[in-house]
Amino acid sequence: MIEKLRVAVIGAGYWGPNLARNFRSSPEWELAAVCDLDLDRARRLAEQGGGTRAESSLAAVLAADDIDAVAIATPATTHHRITTAALASGKHVLVEKPLADTVEHGADMVGRAAAGGLVLMADHTYCYTPAVLKMRELIEEGALGDILFIDSVRINLGLIQPDVDVFWDLAPHDLAIIDFLLPGGLRPLAVSAVGADPLRSGKACVGYLTLPLQNGAMAHVHVNWLSPTKVRQMIIGGTRRTLVWDDLNPQQRLSVYDRGVDLDIQSLDGVERSAATVSYRLGDTWSPALPETEALRSMVDEFAGAIRGRRSPRTDGRAGLRVLTILDAARRSLAEDGAATAPIADLALAGNS
Ligand SMILES: NC(=O)c1ccc[n+]([C@@H]2O[C@H](COP(=O)([O-])OP(=O)(O)OC[C@H]3O[C@@H](n4cnc5c(N)ncnc54)[C@H](O)[C@@H]3O)[C@@H](O)[C@H]2O)c1
DSSP: OOOOEEEEEEOOSSSHHHHHHHHHHOTTEEEEEEEOSSHHHHHHHHTTSTTOEEESOHHHHHHOTTOOEEEEOSOGGGHHHHHHHHHHTTOEEEEESSSOSSHHHHHHHHHHHHHHTOOEEEEOGGGGSHHHHHHHHHHHTTTTOSEEEEEEEEEEEOOOOSSOOHHHHHHHHHHHHHHHHSTTOOOOSOBEEEEEOTTOOSSOSEEEEEEEOGGGOEEEEEEESEEEEEEEEEEEEESSOEEEEETTOTTOSEEEEEEEEEEOOEEETTEEEOGGGEEEEEEEEEOOOOOOOOHHHHHHHHHHHHHHHTSOOTTBHHHHHHHHHHHHHHHHHHHTTTOOBOOOOHHHHTTOO
């Protein structure tokens, strides 16, 4: 039997209990402590399982020799401070999305984890859903061919958040998924963001992100807190096939369409003519069978695997940092009425070539 790793969950608000439940159900982990500034909240969560202690002092958790790792589920503005303190105490760190509140903070976290030889993982939860894992597999094996476009919609009647706009609240999910799916990660040539605040809430409640990719491909993300209907859909078009992921349709979350447009560019007398050679493929549609496993359970197991194997987790700090660079470029683009804005080069920021 392998010895369990011991983790403390920091933050027992809305999301912390989901992390705690999955650490408890994993044979890899023992939930040693729950820490929240609100001690009653920490106690209520700690009491749900045997032997977990409740703390209100982060310093006490970090000073404990019997804790290997922390999982941070506090507001984004606190991620950098808590992460750097945890890394300085030799703890491995799992951080909720978004990795941090600024690119500079995210890069500092990545740099410190690398220097300390510690695992820094971003909880990009959707990347551990069976549907997204299957999509990655299909893209990796070339089932889609070259990617032509990605269209992601995440809209519903959402809580207008006090501290962040709709881009920082919802788009981290879409960006993290696209980053996970594209070989080499999401590295757009530019970011254009336009947003609307029709209720005068003081921040964008409706947002559109346009991300030109290499080779003329395009990704688009639509996020919205004001939609009465909930949509969670991503379409990924390729030269061979197109994937449609509808996360709200449990009977058929994923569909693969063998349909598309073929464009044969022929050279006649040295002149390229394309208009006459368009053809449409109208092949089968099929739906891959997907297991019903909880994403967070796979995520906490991946965290353990990375620590034990001394390797980068699938959604490492760098993936979190790439998402941050796009959110940061979106913030700058929004201020310039949607001007195409280059993301800061994340690897340079993290001190690597
Ligand atoms: N992965 C996902 O799908 C998902 C979903 C929801 C939220 N989140 C993320 O989880 C994080 C937390 O969000 P939430 O909705 O649970 O927030 P929340 O406000 O409900 O809970 C945050 C908790 O952290 C505590 N806290 C704040 N500062 C602290 C500190 N310094 N030390 C200890 N405790 C502290 C607060 O008292 C509160 O109980 C955010 O980064 C959010 O984006 C991720």
